[in-house]
Amino acid sequence: MEIVDHYLYTKEHEWVNFEDNIVTVGITDYAQSALGDITFIELPDADTEVEQFEEFVSVESVKAASDIYAPMSGRVVEVNHHLEAHPELLNKSCYTKGWIAKIEISEPEEKSNLMTAEEYGSFLETLEEKES
Amino acid sequence: MLVEETLKQTPLFAVHRSLNARMVPFGGWDMPLQYEGILAEYETTRRACAVFDTSHMGEFLVEGDHAQSGLDGLITCSLKDMPLKTCRYATLLNAEGGVMDDLIVFRLAQERWFIVVNGATTAKDANQFQAHISKQAVFRNISQDLGKLDVQGPLAREVLKSLVPQIEKLSYYTFDEFVVLGEKVIVSRTGYTGELGYEIYFPWQKTPELWNSIFKDKRVKPAGLGARDVLRLEMGYSLYGHELDETISPLEAGLEKFVDFNKDFIGKAALLKQKQAGVKRKLVCFSSESRRSPRTGHKIYNADQQEIGLVTSGTFSPSLAKGIGMGLVVAGSGAKGEKILFGDAHNTISGEITARPFYKNSSLKN
Known part of the structure; x- marks a missing residue:
């Protein structure tokens, strides 16, 4: 599974890229692979206030519906509307073209609740051990 | 594990x-x-x-006359007029007219039959065959x-x-x-x-x-x-365990054309009774108005938001680029073109009852 070194991660398999007080959010390679072909995404409206680890996006794959959680509290400032017509970008380019939303964060200290790439890598290994 | x-x-x-x-x-x-x-x-x-x-999937062999072997009384399609080397789709019913399985029967020879059943139901079906195929005929589970x-x-x-x-x-x-x-x-x-x-x-x-x-x-x-x-x-093909099970009759599932009422078979009396009284529910196909898909277990509502049934299967249809599903709804509802809603406690999605199949122009009969 691909992991981007300078991103931070959640246990629900979201990635977070920090640029000052704006974070870009998406789902990880592990998440897109586990979901399978994604066929639908429901994005929040801009200006929606979200709380850390609260559901803020719905996705559907061929097989099932799932939620994506906000990795940090704040205000949604931009969403990737391109995904609505091309949800397959979440599978094909989860770390770049498949970005989901940008959040202006309100609680910077919440960053400590996220995992580094190294920690997330170890977390994935424990999941794989459980699976096998 | x-x-x-x-x-x-x-x-x-x-x-x-x-x-x-x-x-x-x-x-x-x-x-x-x-x-x-x-x-x-x-x-x-x-x-x-x-x-x-x-x-x-399971495979059975039956050797014997279609009627005397007991096979004709076990499965719903007509056997006596079946040409050699042809296949027919049929259902295996319980005494209440519920579908124990759906299957395909092959006529290998005048008195030799090959039956293909679902994997999950093979053991149950074999027991039913064993119990009802005559002792003078041969039954073998060759799965x-x-x-x-x-x-x-x-x-x-x-x-x-x-x-x-x-x-x-x-x-x-x-x-x-x-x-x-x-x-x-x-x-x-x-x-x-x-x-x-x-x-x-x-x-x-x-x-x-x-x-x-x-x-x-x-x-x-x-x-x-x-x-x-x-x-x-x-x-719009049924999947056993979803559109078909022991509580669903072939009449409700829209499979009447695979039932020969001119012969006797297990479940016939129950089906006739159902026919007379009219079925209480029926299987329908429907599509979503969006890329959102129905899922098994979603409830189905009419335009007045009254609950009319349950989704038995759902998925995203790549050919239509929208959600599609099948479901059982109360008789009298679910006319083609009728607007419906489906969903769970979180979401309600708009859709419409459609004709079967969803996918046309396939290569099936090329």
Whole structure:
């Protein structure tokens, strides 16, 4: 599974890229692979206030519906509307073209609740051990 | 883990593993859900040729006269007028008229029948056959002897020509016995995808050899249960355990044309009673107005938001680029074109009752 070194991660398999007080959010390679072909995404409206680890996006794959959680509290400032017509970008380019939303964060200290790439890598290994 | 140990494996289990297939439990079997991805495998089946491992399915042999053997009284389709080397779809009913299984019967000879049943229901079906096939006739459950591959897609005939040179003579829902890789086997022109396709019943241990021979043709790719479910739903085909079960009658499931009321069979009295009183619910097809898909267990509501039924299967339809589903609704509702809503506690999605199948212009009868 691909992991981007300078991103931070959640246990629900979201990635977070920090640029000052704006974070870009998406789902990880592990998440897109586990979901399978994604066929639908429901994005929040801009200006929606979200709380850390609260559901803020719905996705559907061929097989099932799932939620994506906000990795940090704040205000949604931009969403990737391109995904609505091309949800397959979440599978094909989860770390770049498949970005989901940008959040202006309100609680910077919440960053400590996220995992580094190294920690997330170890977390994935424990999941794989459980699976096998 | 305990659960995994009890799952049965097809003769191609090692092959699926080597292809990095994602495996899932399905009716007691450890089966490939997907290889490269459900949508890619769907496209392969609709545009080229895919091979599905369906070795989990059960096969029975019955030898005897259609009526005296008891077979005619067990399954709902007409047998007496069945030409040799043809297949028919039928249901196996309990005394209450509920569907114990759906199956395909093959007439091998005047008094020799081959029956293909679902994997999850094979043991139950075998018990029912054992109990009702006459002692003077022969009943054999040969499921453990036979693997099965479904070769499906517009290129299926071209692909199989080198292995089965006489394949061209098979028309839809017929079969014959051919020598394939030195084995005399049944090949039928049947399937569960809506495309031109064949099912090959092959000696269990040698099924990997057949698999490898077919894959010498580079136009062929493997497809799993995920794609199979999307393909069958686009055709509006029922899946046992979803659209059919022991509490659902073939009349409710829209399968009356596979029931011959001119003969006696288990469940007939119950069906006649149901016919007289009118069915209380019926199976319908419907589509979503968006890319949102119905899911098994979603409730179905009419335009006035009154609950009218339950979704039995749902998926995203790649050909329509929207959600599609099947469901059981109360009789009197669910007319074609009727606007409906479906969903769970979180979401309600708009849709419309549609005609079956969802996918038209398939290569099924090419």
